[in-house]
Amino acid sequence: DPKGNKTVDQGSFDINLVDAEMGKVVTRFPPEPSGYLHIGHAKAALLNKYFAEQYKGKLIVRFDDTNPSKEKEEYEESIKEDLKLIGIAPENYSHTSDYFEQIYQLALQLIKDGNAYVDDTTQEQMRAERMDGIASKCRNLSVEENLRRFEEMKNATEFGLTACLRAKISVDNPNKALRDPVIYRCNLIPHARTGTAWKMYPLYDLACPIVDALEGVTHALRTDEYHDRNPQYQWFLDALKLRQVHIWEYSRLNFVYTLLSKRKLTWFVDQGRVQGWDDPRFPTIRGIRRRGLTMDALMTYILMQGASTSFVALEWDKLWAVNRKQVDPIAPRHVAIESKDRVKVTVKGAEAYHFKEVPRHKKNEALGNKKTAYGPTMWLDQADAKELAQDEEVTLMDWGNAFVRKIEKSADGVVTAIEAELHLQGDVKKTKRKLTWLADGAELVSVLLKDYDYLITKKKIEEEDELKDLLTPVTEFTTEAIADGNVADLNKGDIIQLERKGFYIVDQKAEAGKPAVLILIPDGKSA
Template sequence: MSEEKSLNFIEEIIENDLKSGKYDQIVTRFPPEPNGYLHIGHAKSICLNFGLAEHYNGRTNLRFDDTNPEKEETEYVESIKADIKWLGFDWDQELYTSDYFEQLYQFALTLIKKGLAYVDDSTSEQIAAGKGTPTTPGVASSYRSRSIEENLQLFEQMRAGKFKDGEKVLRAKIDLAAPNMLLRDPLLYRIKHATHHRTGDQWCIYPMYDFAHGQSDSIEHITHSICTLEFVPHRPVYDWLIEKLEIFPSHQYEFARLNMTYTVMSKRKLLQLVSDKIVEGWDDPRMPTISGMRRRGYTPKSIREFSRQIGVAKRENLIDLSLLEFFVREDLNKTATRRMVVFDPVKLVITNFAEDQVEYLEGEDNPEAEQKTYRKIPFTKELYIEREDFMVDPPKKFFRLAPGKMVRLKYGYIIRCDQFKQDENGNITEIACTYFPESKSGSGDTTLKAKGTLHWVSATKNTPVTLKLYDRLFTVEDMNSAEGEYKDHLNPQSLVINNAALAEPAILEDAPGLSYQFLRKGYFIQDKEKEADGKPVFNRTVGLKDSWAKETKK
């Protein structure tokens, strides 16, 4: 009997809450700010919030935290929605913090009327200095003693656009001696004369994160507001505001965010990579963005399985990128369509095959698939094989082609190398072989045996393709502790382009969006862009094995 998977700490909390009758149904939310593209760290949060709701028959809202109009765009909203759906999830309600601007404003008025908030004219530097240090208490602003009536009037004037950006802010009146610096009269509203992507110029005051987040959760009756660990110090502010406003008691829980080897997760650094044109864009296949991983050929299932495997922890740790690649390979091995592509071609001539003869061999599309399908592969007198698959003077355990040696051509025949040609530099230019008609794959003839099997393409019936061989973007395992500028650690081999590759012609007949296993080479997907001459481009998703681990051990 298989051992039951133990519950993580959030699942334990939810099960206790449901058993005790605290909630009839759990409600979670995923609250991205639409100021960029989602990355693999967000994918973990998506899988957690939506996965918990699915498991416990709850609901998940998608709420855009759109309180910073200068950095937010509809483009990001649409990309976020596409990423969530691609991962296999759907939300109960699509909501925006901007839906609640009026209600949040009324909440702020309530705090002012209770004597718990005040308008402060101090500069940002004066406010920061007045907060004190972790070991010394803050000093009250001279505006902290303003009357309720004056604060109400000034806050209404702030809304009406009577003041310039930065001229005034609204602060909560909490505790200037609190050990938690965030409780020392945090900002609730600031003035920002900027056009919002949804509300236009209707508002010129915008709520701060600490004011908008908990109250939005409360409005939506979110039962379990799940954040990453950097928001632990914010929880007392979250709880204080809900308590003083006497609204639905949503509660915040924190888990460790995802840190992954050879990767940066900082939006600022990712934006810099895009702005400095180190990568093609947010969906560059080297980027840890969900759109980049999709373009690279990662599958939704592999990302969900990866997120499930790494679990939910209370302490930060560094997850090996190889684990994600393992789940990608696991999924693609079962689903990817097999095709033969020669990366570095060298000509092979079958001397006893007729000049104009074309034989169509049958190749299985995916040996792992339940429903078997096949394609026709043209076999001709002249073929191409990989240059690395032939050696003039091979070592003892070289089971590929060499003078006098025999190998099987995949789906086809056993051949024997009889001769070869070289140029003046010693490079192999042509290999002459004999094929054995009775040795055809599936014929049942066991007279001849060959230890090695090579992939190949016809020299006269093939499709030229461009291959983009992607690898890790950085050379340092832990980029969070890397010395110097993070751009100093870029991997010069993160993208190698191969313009010489040749594929079997069936690749042009395949439906777009297919994942491939190029036999003996790795997993690939066709890119959305083609070459100027129409030549298809294929992106390497991941190799057949983790070759990086071997390199780093050398």
């Protein structure tokens, strides 16, 4: 394809850029500082990084800060931090605002060449005219008049505030993106970096091709939602006689039951429906990390996707399965028993309460040992206790076999107490049930186990959907539990396995009088 667009099969690592010379490729990731980065941005950033590295070239991170109404300094800081987490830490960050003067000069050039005009048609009329392919009344104003009007926009005069600059491309092209797009607009809100120096700002459609060319970008990666705007991008390069830039298209990342739009995520934050931008239910980098996704798993997954051009929304399972593969060999093993209806077991033949060193992970010696408590009373989960039969031989994990000798139940079938008898010479390979248990003692730690559901009830949100009609009523589930004493030493961010329950990430460390909070990491098996 002459524009250098290239489509690649899903899963391909073997992606190439058109006209890419070793050592000369320059790519760029241009986030708008209007929210926190989400997993879609991670895909964009990592693909750009991938190509820059593959061709021993350079990656530019450019803050696309052309709209003071949406942008905040706070977001810029968070974006830098999050990029660092996925291995992107450039020495310099550029800003579209660094180029405001040059963009302005080029806009004047467009006007002088008869390629742009200042339009003060009302928004509704402009929309209708664009729809119907009708020329604006301002389309054929003289260059002098346009320069005069543009100066009024620059000064944000009463007239200027009602006007916008439009590129004179086409009135009725079937591609509506070419119907004289708006390229400058007034905004009196002070800009985070340029303050009140400017009262009008270029729109992304104008600023992007200009700054890409000025910064020496050789390959501009754009998501397929911009497809119709590619000819427009090219038009600006041509009209302004700028250096050519190859556009390389890739598919926008979408997940089921997930919003990947900063505007919509902001709504959830503002409504207080989540704890913040790092909420574990959020698809932000901070959110999925807090939910237990490792940054290695994220990077592996994104590169597995390649440039995939499928439009379908992806299931989350595959990502979490990649994560589980990375986490399983290195997550220390621990035990927790749910507090509700937990069952006290008297163990005959057990020695007095004592500790023993046991490996943290049976297949990974490097993780060292933990202290496990043993004693004549222990706790079982109600769910396990319910399954047991009189005189059944079971295996107590990290201990040995035992016979279930006596089961006491309440009228409604809840097990209230059990008596067991150790049988350590029994063969652990012959038992059907391997039970997790905790010796009763002072070292036990209170924990809260958290699990989450999708925030929305619809698999794929359409533009016309009202978010407030699609909210999952309850999305956070908390289970009280007790855990082995080693859990007291865990810190925020540590990832463990609670045996037979799943992988968890520590969200809050255990503190005097306060339970530790552990978040269940999806394992990619369910759903």
